[in-house]
Amino acid sequence: MSNGGKKISILDIAQVANVSPSTVSRVLRGSAGVTPAKHAAVLQAVAALDYRPNIFAQSLASGQSMTIGVLTQNFGSAFYDGILRGILQGLDGTDYWPIFADGRWQPQVEAQALQLLLDRQVDGVILVGGQIPEERLREVAAHTPLLVVGRELSTLPDHCLYVKNFAAAYQLTRYLLDMGHREIATITASVGYESTVNDVLKRHQGYLQALDDAGIEPDPALVVEGNLLQQSGVLAVEMLLSRGRPFSAIFAANDNMASGARLALFRRGIRVPEDVSLVGFDDQATSAYMIPPLTTVRQPAIELGHAAAQAILAFINGQTPTLTPFDTELIIRESVARHR
Amino acid sequence: MSNGGKKISILDIAQVANVSPSTVSRVLRGSAGVTPAKHAAVLQAVAALDYRPNIFAQSLASGQSMTIGVLTQNFGSAFYDGILRGILQGLDGTDYWPIFADGRWQPQVEAQALQLLLDRQVDGVILVGGQIPEERLREVAAHTPLLVVGRELSTLPDHCLYVKNFAAAYQLTRYLLDMGHREIATITASVGYESTVNDVLKRHQGYLQALDDAGIEPDPALVVEGNLLQQSGVLAVEMLLSRGRPFSAIFAANDNMASGARLALFRRGIRVPEDVSLVGFDDQATSAYMIPPLTTVRQPAIELGHAAAQAILAFINGQTPTLTPFDTELIIRESVARHR
DNA sequence: CTGTTAGCGCATTCAT
DNA sequence: ATGAATGCGCTAACAG
Numbered sequence: 077m078s079n080g081g082k083k084i085s086i087l088d089i090a091q092v093a094n095v096s097p098s099t100v101s102r103v104l105r106g107s108a109g110v111t112p113a114k115h116a117a118v119l120q121a122v123a124a125l126d127y128r129p130n131i132f133a134q135s136l137a138s139g140q141s142m143t144i145g146v147l148t149q150n151f152g153s154a155f156y157d158g159i160l161r162g163i164l165q166g167l168d169g170t171d172y173w174p175i176f177a178d179g180r181w182q183p184q185v186e187a188q189a190l191q192l193l194l195d196r197q198v199d200g201v202i203l204v205g206g207q208i209p210e211e212r213l214r215e216v217a218a219h220t221p222l223l224v225v226g227r228e229l230s231t232l233p234d235h236c237l238y239v240k241n242f243a244a245a246y247q248l249t250r251y252l253l254d255m256g257h258r259e260i261a262t263i264t265a266s267v268g269y270e271s272t273v274n275d276v277l278k279r280h281q282g283y284l285q286a287l288d289d290a291g292i293e294p295d296p297a298l299v300v301e302g303n304l305l306q307q308s309g310v311l312a313v314e315m316l317l318s319r320g321r322p323f324s325a326i327f328a329a330n331d332n333m334a335s336g337a338r339l340a341l342f343r344r345g346i347r348v349p350e351d352v353s354l355v356g357f358d359d360q361a362t363s364a365y366m367i368p369p370l371t372t373v374r375q376p377a378i379e380l381g382h383a384a385a386q387a388i389l390a391f392i393n394g395q396t397p398t399l400t401p402f403d404t405e406l407i408i409r410e411s412v413a414r415h416r
Numbered sequence: 417m418s419n420g421g422k423k424i425s426i427l428d429i430a431q432v433a434n435v436s437p438s439t440v441s442r443v444l445r446g447s448a449g450v451t452p453a454k455h456a457a458v459l460q461a462v463a464a465l466d467y468r469p470n471i472f473a474q475s476l477a478s479g480q481s482m483t484i485g486v487l488t489q490n491f492g493s494a495f496y497d498g499i500l501r502g503i504l505q506g507l508d509g510t511d512y513w514p515i516f517a518d519g520r521w522q523p524q525v526e527a528q529a530l531q532l533l534l535d536r537q538v539d540g541v542i543l544v545g546g547q548i549p550e551e552r553l554r555e556v557a558a559h560t561p562l563l564v565v566g567r568e569l570s571t572l573p574d575h576c577l578y579v580k581n582f583a584a585a586y587q588l589t590r591y592l593l594d595m596g597h598r599e600i601a602t603i604t605a606s607v608g609y610e611s612t613v614n615d616v617l618k619r620h621q622g623y624l625q626a627l628d629d630a631g632i633e634p635d636p637a638l639v640v641e642g643n644l645l646q647q648s649g650v651l652a653v654e655m656l657l658s659r660g661r662p663f664s665a666i667f668a669a670n671d672n673m674a675s676g677a678r679l680a681l682f683r684r685g686i687r688v689p690e691d692v693s694l695v696g697f698d699d700q701a702t703s704a705y706m707i708p709p710l711t712t713v714r715q716p717a718i719e720l721g722h723a724a725a726q727a728i729l730a731f732i733n734g735q736t737p738t739l740t741p742f743d744t745e746l747i748i749r750e751s752v753a754r755h756r
Numbered sequence: 757c758t759g760t761t762a763g764c765g766c767a768t769t770c771a772t
Numbered sequence: 773a774t775g776a777a778t779g780c781g782c783t784a785a786c787a788g
Binding site for chain 2: 131133134136157175178195196235335338339342365366368
Binding site: 101102135136137139189 | 766768
């Protein structure tokens with residue numbers, strides 16, 4: 077039942093409640109003690125008139141926007157969407173509101189988007205992935221609460237929240253080894269995006285370390301590079317096959333590429349897991365429904381987002397949250413068979 | 417190189433450019449003619465001081481927020497994500513900025529989120545799906561540019577943008593019939609969400625109509641209900657199988673459920689498409705990588721979002737855009753085989 | 757064309 | 773505890 081005409085402001089309710097505008101302001105934001113009587117009167121008037129504060133006036137006067145800028149790289153990626161949802165959820169119930177911007181994996185767009193958020197006077201910024209130069213980030217962090225998710229920055233250690241990619245990949249490779257596999261091919265990625273690649277690089281290192289610890293010398297002929305998209309998974313497998321080097325398992329750096337790999341194997345009539353085992357990384361929603369269901373690593377995306385929200389709020393409140401890397405979970409499904 | 421101390425305002429550049437604040441404002445927003453000389457001087461000062469307008473002051477003074485509220489139901493759904501991306505892209509380059517809110521499929525949350533957007537003085541609202549009562553929407557549309565995507569409202573025909581679900585489903589079913597299938601099972605959905613269900617209902621009607629036109633009487637035993645999630649696809653197939661009624665094809669109301677159905681069939685040792693053909697709806701990213709790749713219907717999500725952005729801008733500019741339903745595209749892949 | 761004058765709606769001193 | 777007075781930074785009449 078929005079009242080017909082003009083907007084009601086703080087003055088209207090002041091009048092109705094028989095108090096001064098400042099008193100209204102006070103009870104509305106609980107900034108100072110107010111007589112219970114007046115307090116009630118104000119609340120009543122607010123309800124009666126269905127008063128809605130004008131956030132622009134609020135922000136202009138207070139200097140706070142009560143918003144958190146969230147800069148992502150691509151809506152639509154399983155992991156990132158999870159993080160976003162987590163952030164949303166973490167901010168829920170607080171007085172802060174997220175404002176999103178998308179860098180689209182393009183450095184220029186990203187830098188611009190960050191500036192846009194800053195121009196919008198966000199009270200804090202959460203960066204999800206991305207490739208903004210660390211120096212620029214330090215600059216930003218100097219005067220704005222900042223949190224970087226899914227990226228590990230050496231000069232901003234207490235502003236980063238990420239997942240233990242190395243350990244997860246190590247564990248996953250270890251699992252393959254335990255299942256009797258010795259010739260484990262891998263599809264990595266390096267083209268493109270610094271930050272993501274950072275993750276992927278860590279995964280690759282975990283893979284290498286596991287092999288090494290098992291006394292196996294990594295075979296360069298079993299390493300192929302993709303670009304994280306499905307299509308690159310099929311190309312990678314074709315490449316692998318054409319090299320003629322035998323392998324009994326494939327470790328794809330993400331589920332997307334694993335999915336592409338699966339299709340390529342299917343086309344060649346190579347059975348999974350009877351002929352070759354396959355594992356991925358991400359545990360995206362569809363992976364549990366692959367044929368056969370994919371063994372992979374679950375990254376706690378929502379939890380990460382949630383923690384990010386908490387952390388940025390802490391920063392805003394002048395605290396310094398303790399950020400610890402997140403553990404992953406090995407999800408064993410049916411795409412891996414014992415070898416030999 | 418952000419200048420050390422206090423923010424620079426319009427007055428600072430006015431001083432530097434040797435003009436009045438209003439002139440600065442004028443050149444900045446091109447609201448009136450200004451002498452080329454002064455014009456240049458202002459621009460120069462702006463650049464020199466790296467001036468950033470304060471949007472809150474702008475909005476407060478102008479009454480415009482230059483933002484578009486976008487209310488979605490769930491980040492993470494293939495179709496919806498596409499729409500969001502389209503909106504983003506459509507708004508790109510304009511002076512408007514999207515502000516997102518998530519209704520999470522919960523009517524209460526959704527109503528609240530809409531109110532929140534309105535409170536933020538958005539200059540326009542785009543609703544993506546959702547189940548806000550039509551009456552409320554009419555109320556909103558009365559004083560705010562409004563656009564509803566993926567929902568067909570009879571009392572707000574020129575505010576709706578959607579896809580031809582009926583025709584698409586008809587065509588898809590027709591394809592199955594042409595391939596010789598007569599006993600076509602279907603997995604629909606009705607639990608839950610009014611709007612989505614509206615889409616799904618249209619699809620079901622298209623299916624029925626196609627059967628009817630082919631002189632086939634629909635068999636209730638071949639209709640199962642899911643909830644659009646993958647898991648419900650597997651349950652649906654199990655249900656279907658347990659009924660003992662033979663069928664040679666399954667039409668799932670979305671790719672998600674098709675994916676679940678695929679897994680259930682796999683578990684039972686039923687081959688696709690040799691034993692039963694399978695089709696879905698949505699053409700989500702992973703569907704092209706299913707085993708075998710899924711025949712489905714592509715909904716032009718990005719295009720829809722793009723059009724939505726265009727339309728809302730038109731509304732804001734006082735125009736009345738002509739909205740026409742979007743066509744879909746039948747994507748034929750390998751999950752369907754000729755019957756008999 | 758351009759400078760001057762008022763607000764926009766609220767938060768916050770400052771007095772009381 | 774509370775009212776009056778100022779100002780946040782900018783836009784939009786209003787004069788000239």
